[in-house]
Amino acid sequence: MIRATRIADRIGGGVMILTGLLSLREAYRLYPYRLTEAAGDHSVPALLGIALVILGGCLLSGWKAEWTPADARQSSKTGRIMLLCGILLIYAEVMPYLGYSVSTFLAGIGLFFIFGHGGLLFSLLASAAVTASLYVLFVVCMHVTLPAGWIGF
Secondary structure, eight states: OHHHHHHHHHHHHHHHHHHHHHHHHHHHHHGGGOSSSSSSTTHHHHHHHHHHHHHHHHHHHTOOOOOOOSOTTSOOHHHHHHHHHHHHHHHHHHHHHHOHHHHHHHHHHHHHHHHOSSOHHHHHHHHHHHHHHHHIIIIIISOOOOOOTTTTO
16 A cells, blocks of 8 residues: 555655646746746746645655644544635635625634634634735736625725
């Protein structure tokens, strides 16, 4: 069983590296169409390619991260994943009405509460920080128009 897993990891690592190299090639091809050095059509394929090459190298070399459950009293994985899907579906449906900022803040509270290790206060603060960071990244830095909703922000 160990040997079969090792072969599967090597095949998976090789596929990840090849996919990452293809993504990096696409980023190189899109680089002339950039808006700035960091922002443009090449950014996401470049970051994805780098991540795939690094993680594929980890699989190929046989490196394994040790994983232990964080807390025994947490709900089952299946239940948390179902809640995740439900929150994301509701988030997608209410965003046109509530706007990006409000819907992202509310979805973030739910996600941090379910998957985080803090309580409600941590969920509120983390959701506010993530919402503000994403707003600055998309609206201020990349000039993306996000849904304003009924509230107007």
